[in-house]
Amino acid sequence: MPPRSTQRAKNDITSQASAPQTASHVATIGVKRSAFGTSGRPLPITVNAFAVTIPQDIIYHHDIVIYPAEKVLPVRMNMELIRVLQERVAPDVFHPPCVYDGRKNLFSSHKLQLGSESSREFDVTLELPSEVPRSKGPKVYKIRITEVAQINPEVLQRFIAGKQSHDNAVLTAITALNVVIRMEPTMKYPFNVRSFFTDQEKKDIGGGLELWRGYFQSVRPASGRMLINIDISSGTMYKPGPLINLCLDFFGKSNPNILAPSAGLPDRERLRLQRFISGIRVETATPDGRRITRIIKKLSKHGAAALSFNLKEGGSMTVSDYFRNVIGHPLKLPQLICIEIGSGALLPLELCTVPPGQIMRKQVPPEKTKTVLDFATKQPAERLRSIQNGLDVLSYGQSEYVRNFGISVAEGRPMKMQARVLAPPVLKVDKKFFRPSEVPHWAIVIYERKERFNEKSVEDMIQGLRSGAGSVGIRIDQPAVIQWENGQGNIANQLKAVGKIIFDRYKKPPSLMVVVLPEGGNDIYTSVKHFGDITMGIATQCLNSFKCFKAKRQYYSNVMLKINVKLGGINAIPDQRSVQALSDPSNPTIVMVSGHAPCSYLSNPVCLLFDLTDSQGADVIHPAPGSDGRPSFTALVASVDSNNAKYVAECAVQTSRKEIVEELESMAKKALQMYIGYRTNIEKKAPQIAAPKRIIFYRDGVSEGQFKQVLDQELTALKKACASLNINAKITFIVVGKRHHIRFFPTNKNDEDKSGNCPAGTVVDRDITHPTEFDFYLQSHGGLLGTSRPAHYSILHDDNAFSPDTLQSLSFALCHVYARSTRSVSIPAPVYYADIVCSRAKNHYDPESQFDFSDSNTVNSDAGQAQTTLEAFRANFKPLNPAQKKLMYFSVRLYPCLNDDVVKLKVFSNLQ
Incomplete structure (x- = not known):
């Protein structure tokens, strides 16, 4: 008999399992x-959600138009x-004051006196307009406010009770409540979409x-x-204080003269600094003691004295002479570059101060x-604890906006609820791979210096590879070719030459090329993958040289x-009794996944670290404004075997x-x-039963607002x-969906795994x-970080x-067949694969073509120019070599779990 408390919890679950009343x-x-x-x-847990009335x-509901x-x-x-309109005009x-979302929507708890047409225009003047000379006078903005709807909150009561469809009235009511709770912190702190940031806990990470x-x-x-739903997040901020200090910190230097072109500031370094600080606000003092905010547009090519x-x-007149003779403020550092603001005015660095709380919206x-x-x-x-402490900062009870709208929050009491822990599927592996491959006539190409990675290092690596292969049932011969090459040369020609040696000897191309890379060998890696996957159709396996030194057998295993799946083998499959929905012979099932990634995703493997804390739930972090011509890349991954363990992939270019x-x-x-x-052909099924009768299609992370369109x-x-x-x-x-902020916390210490997470x-x-x-919600992986x-x-x-139960166990089972890991991962394996295929789209371009995948070099937003750029990306996208189409060439390392903001740091930063 189970303990009484466990039995009662189990009965509670069963008793509530009937259909909800919708x-x-x-x-x-x-x-x-x-x-x-x-x-x-059953498992009692705490969730970072708080009940709200x-x-x-x-x-x-009012519409806002600002002229x-x-x-x-x-x-x-x-x-x-x-704010000025409500408090002064x-x-x-x-x-009582209204709440505003910063764009088009304003909500009030009472009917505003806007005239007979429920619309009124107000003139609003900001006292210290940015970049406007005082002689021109302050700028006047006209703000038109029009009542567009009245929301009865009763629609929310009906919706959560299952008696109301999710229509526009419900959506607007939810939007209104979100604007209400965000209004107070938005007025007080730096913010970014749905998060705001305080300096109560901060860390200097260098680089400004x-x-x-x-x-x-x-x-x-x-x-x-x-x-x-309340969670902690992280924001990257420009360091406040003198602008000179920020610039010096960016370069990691202390001598201000490095910012002087006359002292040798290279133009490329000036432009690098310009990309970093363009768009930030700085404050400058005027002769009459006022402080004016300016926006940095760019940096001058010459110092203030020149x-x-x-x-x-x-x-x-020179800028230096102007400040000495006209303003009466001689510069201490006249050789330093100046900032240029939107009006074209030039300001010396030493007169500018960076105010605190400015979010750095560029790539980390x-x-x-690591520091991040x-x-x-x-x-x-x-x-x-941090979430609960954050309630003091949020101060819902003290917010006049929250009180005015009649909202109350169960502060300090995060939800406690009953979860369930599913039994893991049984895998058919038994220490050996389910279907091991063979590795005849293969080659080793080394791009590390021979003095560093010598014959002894190679011999140790070969012994490790063969030992690791033997432990899982793979037969691997001695390498046919071992060759050191120069990474500064033509990688494709070097690999072709190695392949030709093997072809001349065996009349077959190499079965595998193991490529040893030096530290920082990302460019070589891209060339190797382009050669193997796209040009020649040869399986390649890249290894970091430093990981091979004294590596243990587990590493090579x-x-x-x-290697096994790249050569057509299968590592493990779920036992048929564990997941009958996948293995029912009368209902052959194919698992498909579609994924999507923007161009910039390819250039910076860590670009999602902070974006996801404020995303709207979409899987794609889109290109920056002005980069419309840069494409997105899509992938479709699908199983081909009866055990849903072997996958193939397609990749394509499409509109950004x-x-x-x-x-x-x-x-x-x-x-x-x-x-x-x-x-x-492989499983020898009769043609009349070879087609699937079931398709289980996973779509990788679109926002809830796009569900209908996608469907x-x-x-x-x-x-x-x-x-x-x-x-x-x-x-x-x-x-x-992965970009959300729901987190599970074990209520009892005995229910934690080794990392303190739910199991x-x-x-x-x-x-x-x-x-x-x-x-x-399914937390399918054990915690690491x-x-x-x-x-x-x-x-x-x-x-x-x-x-x-079927869909939950099925999804959990698919989290256990990720070919690169011996433990369950955070999302179904094919969803991982689709993400990998998108991230590897860069490999479909010739490395010599110098295509720019980042957002730092944006294209003209003109529609014609954008289309031309898109067509160039399409025209130069090279298809996968047919020899690789039936193989899992995309089996590369990914982090086996998504914890906190650790978001798949991608193959480009871990070249295994």
Whole structure:
């Protein structure tokens, strides 16, 4: 008999497993929830969500238009305009004060006196307009406020009770509550979408940057209640103080003369600094004692003493002479460069000060990655304490905005609830691979100096590889060729020459090329992968030289995990009894995943570290404004075997800033053909039963607001692909979300794993999930660093009518077959593979073509120029070599779990 408390908890789960009461007239985008899961042992947990009351009174929704509207003003400036409007221009109209989202929406708890047409225009003047000479007078902004709707919060009560569809009224009501809770911190602290940051906990990381602890907050509907999801986040800030100090810190120097062109400041270094500080605000003092805010546009090519400008009365004067003779303020460092602001005025560095709290919105420098991770990573208990401490900063009870709208938050009491822990699937591996490959006539090419990586190092590596191979059942011969090469040479020609030696000897190309890379060998790696995957179709395995020194057998056994699948083997499969939905012989099943990544994702493997803390839930971090011509890359990964352990992939280029996978129909058709071909030719299934009867389709992370669009277009494309091949398959369409802030915390010490996290297999499908739709959270991996992030699964379509238990166990099982890891990972393995294929799109371009994948070199936003750039990317995208199409060439190292903000640091920073 189990302990009494455990038995009671189990009974509670079972008793609540019946279908929730959702009204029949309620429309949903995804599948309606029909039941809760029951499998697994009970686990009490704490979740970083807090109950919030719904207002009782009408909320008034207004549209905001700010003139002149020749350009979009920064959110911070819009917020300041509305503050001045409410406090100084018309306090009688805006009492109690309204809340504003910084763009178009203003909400009030009372009806505003806006005239008979419910619309009124106000003139607002900012006292210290930026970059406007005092002689011109302050700039006047006209703000038109128009009432557009009245929101009855009753719609939220009905929605969370399952009696109301998720229509525009519900969406607007949720938006209003979010604007209400964010208004107070937005007015007081630096902010970024749904997070704001304070300097109460910060860290200087050098390079002119410091990290600030932040707090994320979002109102979300759940089953029977409204919640506020609160989490900690991290923000990268420019270091405040004298601008000279910031510039020196960027270069890691202390002598100001390095900022003087006359003392040898290279132009490339000046431009690097310019990219770093352009767009930030600086303050300067005027002769009459005022402080004016300026925006840095660029840096001058010459120092203040050598930089001249034309005078209105004729003639010219250097910047240095102007400040000495006209302003009466001789410069202490006249040789230093100046900043140029939007009006074209030039200001010496020494007169500028960087105010605190400016978010650095550019990519985090790769050399700062470890420091950033150390700051962002918190163990579960510590993270929960920080979240609870953050409630003092959020101060919901003290916020006049929250009080005015009649909202109250259960402060200090995060939700406690019952989760379940699923049993892991049984894997067929038994220390040996399920289907080991063979490695005849292979080559080793070394790009490390021979003095550093000598014959003894090579012999040790060969012994390690053969020992690791033997431990998992792979037969590997002695290498046919061992060759040292110069990494500064033509990598493709060098590898071709090695391949020719083997071909001349065996009349076959090499089965594998093991390439040893030096530190910082990213460019060589890209060339190797382009040669192997794209040009020649030869499996390649890159190793870091420093990891090979004195490496243990386990290291080489892990390398064999990748080599085996690259050569057509299968490492492990789930036992059929563990996941019957995948292995039912009467219902052959194909698993598909589509993924999507922007161009910039390829150039910086750590660019998502902080973006995800403030993202809207979308998987794609889009190119920066002005880079519309840079493409996005899409991938489709699909299983081809009956055990859903062997996968193939397609990759394509498409329009930037577009979430929908444009070529899904053709990509899915190719995947279905390969599935049928593999089952017919390799597994020897009869042609009439080779086609799939089930398709389980995972869509890698689109935002909730795009569910309908993705479902309408991509499900249709998938059905068309099936129809073109006369396949009549039942489709289950699931979105996997990773960019959210729900975290699980063990309530009892005895329930923690070694990292302090909830155990792998923790699943939640009630209390914090959607009021009416079929979704669940699954933390499928054991913790390594920080607080583990569960994946969020939303079932949008399900012809197969799977039960919650079936889909939860199926998804958990797929997290155990990631070819590169012997432990479960945080998302289903094929979802990982799709992400890898997208990240490797860079390898489809000739390394000599010098395509720029970053956002630092943006293209003209003109539509014609953008289209030309996109077509250039498409034209130069080289398809995968046919020899690699049937192999898992994409089996590369990824971190096996997504903890805190550790987001797949990608192959480019870990060249295994």
